Amino acid sequence: MEAVTWIVLVIDATLRVSTPLILAAFAGMFAERSGVVDIGLEGKMLGAAFAAAAAAFATGSAWLGLLAGMGASVGLAMIHAFACVTHRGDQVVSGMALNILVAGLGPVLSLAWFGQGGHTPIVADTARFRPIHFPFADRLSDVPFIGQIYSEIVSGHNLIVYIALGMVPLAAWFIYKTRFGLRLRAVGEAPEAVDTAGISVAGMRYRAMIVCGILCGVAGTSLSIAQNALFVRDMSAGMGYLALAALIFGKWRPVPTLFACFLFAFADAVQARLQGVDIPGVGIIPVQAIQALPYLLTVLLLAGFVGKAVPPKASGVPYVKER
Amino acid sequence: MKGFGGPTQAPTWVTHGLVPLINLGLALVIAGIIIALIGENPFEALRLLVLGAVGYPEAIGYTLYYTTNFVFTGLAVAIAFHCGLFNIGGEGQAYLGGLGAGLIGLYLGHWPAPVVIPLAIACAMAFGAFWAFIPGWLQAKRGSHIVITTIMFNFLAAALMTYLLVEIFIKPGQQAAESRTFEAGAWLPFVHDVFAAFGANIGRSSLNLSIVVAAVCLVLFWFFVWRTRWGYEIRAVGHNESAAVYGGIAPDRAIMLAMAISGGLAGLVGVNEIIGVHHRLLLEFTAGYGFVGIAVALMGRNHPAGILLAALLFGILYQGGSELAFDMPNVTRDMVVVLQGLVILFSGALEHMFRGRIERLFARRARAVAA
Numbered sequence: 001m002e003a004v005t006w007i008v009l010v011i012d013a014t015l016r017v018s019t020p021l022i023l024a025a026f027a028g029m030f031a032e033r034s035g036v037v038d039i040g041l042e043g044k045m046l047g048a049a050f051a052a053a054a055a056a057f058a059t060g061s062a063w064l065g066l067l068a069g070m071g072a073s074v075g076l077a078m079i080h081a082f083a084c085v086t087h088r089g090d091q092v093v094s095g096m097a098l099n100i101l102v103a104g105l106g107p108v109l110s111l112a113w114f115g116q117g118g119h120t121p122i123v124a125d126t127a128r129f130r131p132i133h134f135p136f137a138d139r140l141s142d143v144p145f146i147g148q149i150y151s152e153i154v155s156g157h158n159l160i161v162y163i164a165l166g167m168v169p170l171a172a173w174f175i176y177k178t179r180f181g182l183r184l185r186a187v188g189e190a191p192e193a194v195d196t197a198g199i200s201v202a203g204m205r206y207r208a209m210i211v212c213g214i215l216c217g218v219a220g221t222s223l224s225i226a227q228n229a230l231f232v233r234d235m236s237a238g239m240g241y242l243a244l245a246a247l248i249f250g251k252w253r254p255v256p257t258l259f260a261c262f263l264f265a266f267a268d269a270v271q272a273r274l275q276g277v278d279i280p281g282v283g284i285i286p287v288q289a290i291q292a293l294p295y296l297l298t299v300l301l302l303a304g305f306v307g308k309a310v311p312p313k314a315s316g317v318p319y320v321k322e323r
Numbered sequence: 324m325k326g327f328g329g330p331t332q333a334p335t336w337v338t339h340g341l342v343p344l345i346n347l348g349l350a351l352v353i354a355g356i357i358i359a360l361i362g363e364n365p366f367e368a369l370r371l372l373v374l375g376a377v378g379y380p381e382a383i384g385y386t387l388y389y390t391t392n393f394v395f396t397g398l399a400v401a402i403a404f405h406c407g408l409f410n411i412g413g414e415g416q417a418y419l420g421g422l423g424a425g426l427i428g429l430y431l432g433h434w435p436a437p438v439v440i441p442l443a444i445a446c447a448m449a450f451g452a453f454w455a456f457i458p459g460w461l462q463a464k465r466g467s468h469i470v471i472t473t474i475m476f477n478f479l480a481a482a483l484m485t486y487l488l489v490e491i492f493i494k495p496g497q498q499a500a501e502s503r504t505f506e507a508g509a510w511l512p513f514v515h516d517v518f519a520a521f522g523a524n525i526g527r528s529s530l531n532l533s534i535v536v537a538a539v540c541l542v543l544f545w546f547f548v549w550r551t552r553w554g555y556e557i558r559a560v561g562h563n564e565s566a567a568v569y570g571g572i573a574p575d576r577a578i579m580l581a582m583a584i585s586g587g588l589a590g591l592v593g594v595n596e597i598i599g600v601h602h603r604l605l606l607e608f609t610a611g612y613g614f615v616g617i618a619v620a621l622m623g624r625n626h627p628a629g630i631l632l633a634a635l636l637f638g639i640l641y642q643g644g645s646e647l648a649f650d651m652p653n654v655t656r657d658m659v660v661v662l663q664g665l666v667i668l669f670s671g672a673l674e675h676m677f678r679g680r681i682e683r684l685f686a687r688r689a690r691a692v693a694a
Binding site: 037039079082083084087088089090091092093094096097098099100101102103104105107108109111112113117118233238241244245248286288289291292295296298299302303304305311 | 409461465467470471472483485486617618653655659661664665672675676
């Protein structure tokens, strides 16, 4: 029974950790599939986390917090699009600029608005996305196995966890089965063909960046007012880059990306439980080794040592219309 | 990678002076607006910042100490830019450089300083170079994108250093993850001590002889990039890889060389911090200096003279920014980070917004004068 409880708890933690990761990775998927490289996922998440916490604290509404988070993130995404699509600026430089800008702006504003050094005040539970308990979850939790799975894994997460999981099939359908999705993929592979068909390359890329902004906004919101109750400086802690790694690891495709997110989140959940545990025959695995694993795997994958990751052909290349 | 546009007839002072200044001005104006929005006077903030950075001897020392770091990371980013590569891994390479310097400090610190210090500098460069060479090699030989790989290597460096400090180098009986202090042989002298030896008294600060290393690097950088075959090859690959191939240049060699040099330069931050200031290994001493290098290289247009000026500017901002918080509690060092982001945005990502227009304006005027 001990083992089942352990596994159930690890899966529970995996779902929680993977939520912002999935949202951010899919945000990146929309951006990169349209040909805009976005290393600014980190900054957009962080900006959204701040905006969501600030708005939720000020208005007492989690929904307004979510709206503010998405607004901030879309705003940042539009700056990125303005620099990279309109002015054909370097996409990596722009993403980096926004990451750094937000890393400074969050603490500056929380100090100015709330008088707190580097964080917002604590948001009341009523203004947060709280865990949702499904019917009978409490009563079934004692039932071995099925009851545990139902009460711990299926039930008891905050709304954004369910939103993220629901978003995945929707995004996959959007990218592969709709006209928008076809054009999105085309504009990332062969923008000149899209242009020839009379569709605006810039317009498509702006739209993709809006979707990217919305998803990153939800991801950031989940960090500050669902998983936590306030914004803290650097609270995204590299998760945007990890999402980027998951996106590459998933070869820019929905289902593999989802599993990459689960894998990275699972590694994190296991790592938290293995701290200092002596495994027979292996000894104590250093925490840092498990933390480094996603990054190492991504490097190996990119180098073609495990499979091959081929990015969208036109990603990172500003489109210049032929004259 | 960086679009230098087509050939323009705009005068040099416009391309390399006016346009960067306009971009910097825009970043300053927006930062000023943010300061005004949070209820402080931006002009007063600027006055306090400059005063805090150059107003008294100790402050100047600290400003130059920060400048030293930014010269290293700025040059590191710039050499990679010359080869068309974007090295975001300065942070991790600087971290590893510190490890290299620290290993020499820990194990050979009892040797005489004239032997230990060159060794530590060489070792810091070698470690940094190694950490950048791998992404360079992966880019050149395996086609993996340098930006992603160097980001990943930053996290790998952080994990590695945390492991080493928490598990191996930590001083026994101590809570903080820091090594023991090095013996005196591995202390790069402070500038105020050097001056004191000659009877001159200047303010005490973190400024150490690493600044001499930085000055040497600036000159060597210029010589290497514009006066040697390797520098030419790196620039040729950065400018047009297929043309370079036709010219008989092997791009993969140039890429690996540029990255190794880039990492070696970033590794020197470890010299300034570890054997120059802290005299022990500790966590997170790189404090974002690697990222400032991006702003410095972009502002300095990848030229040592520009990089020196940009590094000085950021030195002033860092030192002045930390002083500013004493008088304006609402404006902290984080405001400098905001400004740094804005500088990268305007002089990097949005450089085409004004550059083309301004250069065309002056080019037209130049033609009109000629005609």
